[in-house]
Amino acid sequence: MTTAKDKIRSIGLAALATGMMTTAAFAADDTIKVGVLHSLSGTMAISETTLKDAMLMLIEEQNKKGGLLGKQLEAVVVDPASDWPLFAEKARELLDVHDVAAVFGNWTSVSRKSVLPVFEELNGILFYPVQYEGEESQRNVFYTGAAPNQQAIPAVDYLLENEGVERWVLAGTDYVYPRTTNKILEAYLKSKGVTDADIMINYTPFGHADWQTIVSDIKTFGTEGKKTAVVSTINGDANVPFYKELGNQGIAATDIPVVAFSVGEEELAGLDTAPLVGHLAAWNYFQSVESDENAQFIETWRAFTGDDERVTNDPMEAHYIGFNMWVDAVEKAGTTDVDSVIDSIIGVSVPNLSGGYSTMMPNHHITKPVLIGEIQDDGQFEIVDQSDGLVAGDAWSDYLPDSAKLISDWRSPLSCGNFNVATATCGGKGS
Amino acid sequence: MSYIYRLLAALLLVPLLLTSAGAQTELRDLVNALSGGKLSARAAQIEAIAATGNVHAVPVLRALQDGTLYFRKSDKQIFLTKKSGKDFVLSDPLTLETIATEPRKAFTKVRVNNALRRQIASIIGTMTLHSDDPQARIAAANSIRKTGEAANLPTLNDAIKAEKDGAVLAAMELARAAIILKTDATVDEKVDAIERIRTAGGTSAIPLLRTLAKGSDATLSKAADAAIAEIEQAKALWNIGQTVWYGVSLGSVLLLAAIGLAVTFGVMGVINMAHGEMVMLGAYTTFVVQELIRNNYPGLFDYSLALALPMAFLVSGACGFAMERGIIRFLYGRPLETLLATWGVSLILQQTIRTIFGSTNKEVGNPSWMSGAYEFGGLTLTANRMWIVVFAMVVFSALFIVLKRTGFGLQMRAVTQNRKMASSMGIRTPWVDALTFALGSGIAGIAGVALSQIANVSPNLGQSYIIDSFMVVVFGGVGNLWGTLVGALSLGIANKFLEPYAGAVLAKILILVFIILFIQKRPRGLFALKGRAVEA
Numbered sequence: 001m002t003t004a005k006d007k008i009r010s011i012g013l014a015a016l017a018t019g020m021m022t023t024a025a026f027a028a029d030d031t032i033k034v035g036v037l038h039s040l041s042g043t044m045a046i047s048e049t050t051l052k053d054a055m056l057m058l059i060e061e062q063n064k065k066g067g068l069l070g071k072q073l074e075a076v077v078v079d080p081a082s083d084w085p086l087f088a089e090k091a092r093e094l095l096d097v098h099d100v101a102a103v104f105g106n107w108t109s110v111s112r113k114s115v116l117p118v119f120e121e122l123n124g125i126l127f128y129p130v131q132y133e134g135e136e137s138q139r140n141v142f143y144t145g146a147a148p149n150q151q152a153i154p155a156v157d158y159l160l161e162n163e164g165v166e167r168w169v170l171a172g173t174d175y176v177y178p179r180t181t182n183k184i185l186e187a188y189l190k191s192k193g194v195t196d197a198d199i200m201i202n203y204t205p206f207g208h209a210d211w212q213t214i215v216s217d218i219k220t221f222g223t224e225g226k227k228t229a230v231v232s233t234i235n236g237d238a239n240v241p242f243y244k245e246l247g248n249q250g251i252a253a254t255d256i257p258v259v260a261f262s263v264g265e266e267e268l269a270g271l272d273t274a275p276l277v278g279h280l281a282a283w284n285y286f287q288s289v290e291s292d293e294n295a296q297f298i299e300t301w302r303a304f305t306g307d308d309e310r311v312t313n314d315p316m317e318a319h320y321i322g323f324n325m326w327v328d329a330v331e332k333a334g335t336t337d338v339d340s341v342i343d344s345i346i347g348v349s350v351p352n353l354s355g356g357y358s359t360m361m362p363n364h365h366i367t368k369p370v371l372i373g374e375i376q377d378d379g380q381f382e383i384v385d386q387s388d389g390l391v392a393g394d395a396w397s398d399y400l401p402d403s404a405k406l407i408s409d410w411r412s413p414l415s416c417g418n419f420n421v422a423t424a425t426c427g428g429k430g431s
Numbered sequence: 432m433s434y435i436y437r438l439l440a441a442l443l444l445v446p447l448l449l450t451s452a453g454a455q456t457e458l459r460d461l462v463n464a465l466s467g468g469k470l471s472a473r474a475a476q477i478e479a480i481a482a483t484g485n486v487h488a489v490p491v492l493r494a495l496q497d498g499t500l501y502f503r504k505s506d507k508q509i510f511l512t513k514k515s516g517k518d519f520v521l522s523d524p525l526t527l528e529t530i531a532t533e534p535r536k537a538f539t540k541v542r543v544n545n546a547l548r549r550q551i552a553s554i555i556g557t558m559t560l561h562s563d564d565p566q567a568r569i570a571a572a573n574s575i576r577k578t579g580e581a582a583n584l585p586t587l588n589d590a591i592k593a594e595k596d597g598a599v600l601a602a603m604e605l606a607r608a609a610i611i612l613k614t615d616a617t618v619d620e621k622v623d624a625i626e627r628i629r630t631a632g633g634t635s636a637i638p639l640l641r642t643l644a645k646g647s648d649a650t651l652s653k654a655a656d657a658a659i660a661e662i663e664q665a666k667a668l669w670n671i672g673q674t675v676w677y678g679v680s681l682g683s684v685l686l687l688a689a690i691g692l693a694v695t696f697g698v699m700g701v702i703n704m705a706h707g708e709m710v711m712l713g714a715y716t717t718f719v720v721q722e723l724i725r726n727n728y729p730g731l732f733d734y735s736l737a738l739a740l741p742m743a744f745l746v747s748g749a750c751g752f753a754m755e756r757g758i759i760r761f762l763y764g765r766p767l768e769t770l771l772a773t774w775g776v777s778l779i780l781q782q783t784i785r786t787i788f789g790s791t792n793k794e795v796g797n798p799s800w801m802s803g804a805y806e807f808g809g810l811t812l813t814a815n816r817m818w819i820v821v822f823a824m825v826v827f828s829a830l831f832i833v834l835k836r837t838g839f840g841l842q843m844r845a846v847t848q849n850r851k852m853a854s855s856m857g858i859r860t861p862w863v864d865a866l867t868f869a870l871g872s873g874i875a876g877i878a879g880v881a882l883s884q885i886a887n888v889s890p891n892l893g894q895s896y897i898i899d900s901f902m903v904v905v906f907g908g909v910g911n912l913w914g915t916l917v918g919a920l921s922l923g924i925a926n927k928f929l930e931p932y933a934g935a936v937l938a939k940i941l942i943l944v945f946i947i948l949f950i951q952k953r954p955r956g957l958f959a960l961k962g963r964a965v966e967a
Contacts, residue, residue, distance in 0.1 A: 040790075041782065041785070046792065204935040210681045210684070212681070213674070213677055213935075225637075225638025237792075237889065237891065241885055248816075267792070269791055270887060270888065270889070278544070278545050278548060374544055376540070382540075
């Protein structure tokens, strides 16, 4: 039996080894460390691994340009393994043990919520690159993804104006981002005169695979004589079977268009998109954007990954913007000291990939263009609508009664993430 | 919709124009103009093409709708394209002659959006109403019915007068009825139209009838209400059938995922946490086989799944065999250690796949016979689900025959029931153990081929099915194949009947609660094994 035990032990070790794929960095003092906090295993690895690679590329490019403040940058990659509490532990490790100057990371809102107290306690900087539900503004966090008014609301406006949609299905995965977004959208639609009977809200578990009933419900909901559309906040893996079922049940985009907030080029890579042509997505960036910066970015990305079919997506652009803003802010402040950078980054403008400039606002959100794209048969998006100019991210939605009164401004003297303009006090919801 | 009238006027001139070279040049200029201009200008461009009334415009419009109309970046020349590897096979948009094969990079697609696609569908509808092909005429009538443009009525009336084919005539009359309800025709005419729609059945007319039922005319709204009631009553009956079908379909997916486990866990009693990864290996084998076929023998693509089946069985089976010989055989009788070790193996397999193939989803295509849906009365059977139900039953029967009718099956049952006795009868029990485990794993691999058609092919594929699989086997009764079948189907159907009332999240919770209670009452599941084998 000893042999057996040895074998088990070795298997156990192997399992441990895969769990701890941490690229530990023991660096000399003359480097500036940048933390990368993205899941490289577990359910979110599908989306987050790409962002880790994007960060490594950005850091490598910056080093080629001579680094920052005369020092080389050094990436410290940790793997929180799609485990929300582990995100907090790994964030603590990055700030405490590795003493990183800034952290780029997280995808799901629940993981962001889990690391917030750590960044506040240890006074770190986090750049969060994914579209999210808003209702948050924290001193140590910079939100480079879209707030609801930079993605969800314009998408609904597009359907109202261009497709004349009167009936709405709000379908989402059952967690905080879809629930909050749908709450905002419901309030918004009602403010536009849509009645309760014309809104259907549906939630499904993570990784939901059997969409037959729901898709046929949507089909029935669409036969009421009014133009119907689906607003999808379905996240992650559940999208593939959802779209496959739509295609199979013959719901074409010309009948019932689906506009998605979590489906990008990367997610479509696992799909035969021919039956989906015409369905929509709203983002602040598409790979198909025509600009010199974007062409350059795609080329660098493909060279870096060694894969000339590799796609880019919106959260990658958010990291691109966030990283460059941080670099600019550090150069402006002349130091990587957290408090100085937090002060100097507000107002920093850097080029985004759609040919314009994005600026960091006092509420720690950024200005971005809003793009609406239709899915094409090659897995890319055709841009069919674009906001006039840039839209500034709004931390607190104007359509929810208890957050409409709140504003966020981290410049002194206000220096508050949830200032209530009605009572003129800092604090309230979300404090 | 003024273009319709212009189109009508133009249609009268068609015979004259067709012969003239001038009309061709005009159309070619209009078509080539599509390469320029913004998306907002495209509606006018399409209208202009339609206004020529030239039937040669139909393939161009259809290609525009399907997104196969491209222009060459260098000279803005428009072509119909067909993908062929990294190249396009180009054909002339008007004569349809194949011209050349050129690299795709040199071309840009002519952009359209949903509104334009709808416009094109309506135009093609009116333009193909006089086509020689009856199927094309039916399609034309249907698209006219869908768009319901009142301006199409005169064209439609002409077509009805000229039509001889019964099926086409019925489709056209239905389209006419749908349009008449929208015009200011007399009440009698409208009642006739409602009658026609009612007899045709189908839910697509309900929205139209609803607006009528709300209208001011009493006779009309009464007739519409009656028609709605009748259509909906028929629909309610079909709906029950549809829900049962959804349940059977979900059940067959559960069955496929669980059936391999019914062998490794049910028969052998090994708690195999890496079962899901065997399913995943099967799905990835399908992906690899499809890639090979796509790159080397694209003509064989429709048979890719048939080729993937034996490969998946071998890959997963071999992996299972190695697992049994390498790890599990040292752990018989120690369930906790088995559980931990197999869980470790599952992590290793996931990470290995992630390292080799990357963490993103892989695209496994549906062969043409597995795409789309069949309409059967009021039922919609999607092709991929239907074939999976059939496939699950075939796999079940095959496994059943192996267990009950072959020498290997007999040895397998003998070993699991009484190992010592089987051994003293000359059966090589370790060998049988290994083969049984390989069989269970191989079947999981086959299930992976089927699941690749409806689920994500990602390293996490297995995890999403492992809980469901254990649930089915435990509920059905450990060690009983029939139990797995009945368990899977009843869980599937129960889930689908609960879902409309409770929502997808709650339905799943209710099912779990039910199983917990059920196991309290009957710890050995639905079909409990009896006799001495239970104690072994």
